[in-house]
Amino acid sequence: MCRCFAADLDWDAIAARFDVDKDATDPAALPAPSYNLRPKRTIGIVAQGRDGRRHLAGAYWSLIPAWSADKELPYPTYNARVESACVKPTFAESAKSMRAIIPATGYYEYHGHRPYYFHAPNDVPLLLAGLFSWWRAPQSQGPAPWLLTATILTCQAVDGPAAIHDRMPLLVPHDMTDIWLDRAVDGTALMTNMQQGGIALSRKLAFHEVASFGPTGDGRTLIRPLPQPHTPSLF
Template identity: 85%
Template sequence: MCRCFAADLDWDAIGARFDVDKDETDPAALPAPSYNLRPKQTIGIVAQGRDGRRHLTGAYWSLIPTWSTGRELSYLTYNARVESACVKPTFAESAKSMRAIIPVSGYYEYHGRRPYYFHAPNDAPLFLAGLFSWWRAPQGSAPWLLTATILTCGAVDGPATVHDRMPLLVPHDLTAAWLDRSVNGASLITDMQQGGIGLSRKLAFHEVAAFGPTDDGRTLIRPLLQPHTPSLF
């Protein structure tokens, strides 16, 4: 489960990391730095268009399938379980050919009511596996809305002591395939899970003070207790 994350990123560096042409980056659509991004807010995503070119832009965090008649669904879609994303009607089309990478500084998970912050030991960006979909209201001439969800998988090792689910991390060697719309997502899922688990074992995490939906700033990730770092042995 991932319902809140931090993104204080150098978007130019992210674009370069994923070979996004500067003409395909939309700075105005990308979110301002935040340590408290939540569902139904704008998040940054990297995705491939039908033209085969990679794009870096903002998306509404809660996937709305193209066939939905309304913007508000009766169930939550800010996360999708990787185990069932390929077969559930809400996510199946996106899992097949509309996959994204969601760059974050770190993310939060809750153990009961106690929040923990997860991040790379060197504070490098994390790249979460996501899905995207374009949606437009069936009536009128409203513009198309780009929407996205974060894939989650079962947590292991240290992360599992906080929560039984966690975001699926994209392994470096699967980045190109994950973004490639010509590759069927079902064929990637097993490899993605295995690679993502390996990356998750390297995460550092620590408990942070409780915070509300309107709180923000770097103080939110300040350790409440001694941080946990992965063992070197």
Template identity: 60%
Template sequence: MCRRFALDLDWDAVASQFAVDEDDVRVDTLPQPSYNIAPTQNIGVVAQGKDGRRHLTGAYWSLVPRWSASKVLSYPTYNARVESAHVKPAFAESTKSMRAIIPASGYYEWKGRRPFYFHAPHDELLSLAGLYSWWRSSPASPWQLTATIITCPAADEFVKVHDRMPLLVPRNMVASWLDRSVDGAALLDSMREAGTMLSRRLQFHEVAPLNSDGKRLIQPLDSTEPMRLF
């Protein structure tokens, strides 16, 4: 699963990487840097609109399907499993044609109560596979963009920390993942395989409990202490 992540990015660089035009970047909605982002908080998403253009904007982290009568569902929707997203009622419509990339600096997983920080070499941007949906509480209310992070089984040694991890989007699959005309259900198997291969590049280390915010949260614990996973 993924229920905490770090986000400290240059949004102009993110827009450039994903070919988002300046006019399609909603700077006023994007989150401020944080190293302890939790579900229901504001996150950034890259998605393709009905206009065929890519957009970079803020979103509520926990997908709320448009048919839901309430913003709070009876089950968590901040993650969607890659194995079942295409058939789960909350995620099926989004999987088909409303897919997104959720940029991140890194993310956390827990082994028991011990948090570990996962990141790319040289702290490169992570492209987390996501889904989005528009929701509003009533016909008179404004629409709100909501999103979820797709997870997959953990690869290789990462399973020693947790059995699941966010699904990563390889650069050569960004176009098809964001393309609304492509049925996402047909993409999931190939995306899962490619994303698992990409995730093997990640590095991780144990960190202190996430009881605050700031860059210190991603610092490794005292390296003189051995890391015991078992």
């Protein structure tokens, strides 16, 4: 699972990487640098609109399907299992044609109560696979704006990451970003291929234990490796 990640990013560079038009980006809606992004906060996502253009936007991190009558669902939706996203009513419509990329500096997984920070060895941004949905409160409650919401897809953990947690975020390989964002491509068959490429990328990640932190902590100190206890030598 992924319930906390870091995003200290150059949004202009992200927009250029994905050929996002300047007028398709609202800098004010994008999150400030943070090393402690949690569900129900604003995160940055790259997605393709119905107009065929790519957008870089701020999104509410917990997907709310368009048919939901309430913003608060009775179950968490900040993560979606890639194995079942295409058939779960909450995520099925988004998995079909509303896929997103969620750029991140790194992410955390917990082994019991001990947090570990995962990142690329060269610290290039990670491209987390996500889904998005537009939601608006029922009109019976009065006029309301549309809210862009998103979730992070997870897959079965392998190798080193599996020693920390049994799930991990699904990564989008750089050579698959175009097809992942393409709304004309049905996501049903795409999910299997994406898993294979994403798992291969995860095997290359570096990770280390960090000190425990609360929901209000922030800053680069959160990703500082936890000092390992020194074992005294008798000689």
